[in-house]
Amino acid sequence: MSHSADADSVKSVFLSAVQFATSTHSFPPFIDDLKLSAQEQVEYMLVEDQHAPLFINDDHVKSELRTCLSKMFSLFEVQACSLLLQSDDSLEAAAKMALSSLSDIEWICKILPKMDLMKDFVVSWLCISEKILAILREENIDTFLWAFKLKLLEVLGKVLEAIGYGNVVLPTAARVCMLKLWLPYIRKWKLLLDLHDSSDQLCMYKIDSDLCHNIEAAIVSLVLALPSNDQAEIFSDWLTAEKVTYPDLSEAFELWCFRSKAAKRRCMAGENGVGAAPL
Structure with missing residues (x-):
């Protein structure tokens, strides 16, 4: 007892x-x-x-x-x-x-x-x-409250890491939704904060390099785990965005292109009654 x-x-x-x-x-x-x-x-x-x-x-x-x-x-x-x-x-x-x-x-x-x-x-x-x-x-909020927005990014980083590295498993639709919602704002905030030099009052809200790297790596991992069609939609938006510098999805995009070409070759080989073409 x-x-x-x-x-x-x-x-x-x-x-x-x-x-x-x-x-x-x-x-x-x-x-x-x-x-x-x-x-x-x-x-x-x-x-x-x-x-x-x-x-x-x-x-x-x-x-x-x-x-x-x-x-x-x-x-x-x-x-x-x-x-x-x-x-x-x-x-x-x-x-x-x-x-x-x-x-x-x-x-x-x-x-x-x-x-x-x-x-x-x-x-x-x-x-x-x-x-x-x-x-x-x-x-009245879009260009203000940067301490608040930076903290949002820090929390978002933890969320993306949990999903991107498989510690939290969500349905595909939920993962795509998370990316579509937050990717435009990650790009926007990073670009705005990077534009300010050391004499600007916003310089204190620079995004930590480790945080940048962790968010980018988590996003890449998250994108690569999506079905090909969902990846295509993400890459299309990423490529058409102005001043695409962050997050850098170029390696993930190249891998998607390679996989898509390989899948197309396999499909064509199957239609012709021939074994899958070697990669």
Whole structure:
């Protein structure tokens, strides 16, 4: 009985730490330090603590984390939508709140793979993507809020890596949708930020080179795993985009061309009653 009670207590502490680590309560001036401490404790309990298997394999803990994740995305969506309602004077404060929620969402990416819950995260991200991108297209936001947009790219990078490297398996339609939604904005943001030199106020929002590489590599991997017809559609859009520099899909495009030619040769050989032509 005591062992069971101890296990329940440890799980309770873990869930309380997760809830506080993603809380939106305001307790200035210590809230940031307390949240950081809670986040570090959660990470420690999942990696170093002897009780880690209690969390990783517990259905109740996973259910609570799914609920927490749902609340986080709902809050972030509400805060992002509220940006459209702000005056110029209040936009910065509203954006700061949305950025804080997005930072919490980024943090929880660290623990979800250990709980085998990253698919829940990716699906939630896909569900809000169209609405978030519509908000970013609005005139009063399109050329502002770069800290917020950079954080979006950082979270998007984690989503693309999870899908691109097969850690999260989604139907083809969902993978194509993710690429079609986000590729134009990845190109646009990267181009705009690269145009600013060190004297520009936006230079502080340069995209980290490692982040650029990781996003590009994940996109290439994701594209190469799609059916040929879906790849063709992605490449067609990529080739017709102005100033195509990022992401660089040239190697993936060359491989697609090679595979398409090989498939055509096999098809023609089959129609002629001849064995497949050697590659």
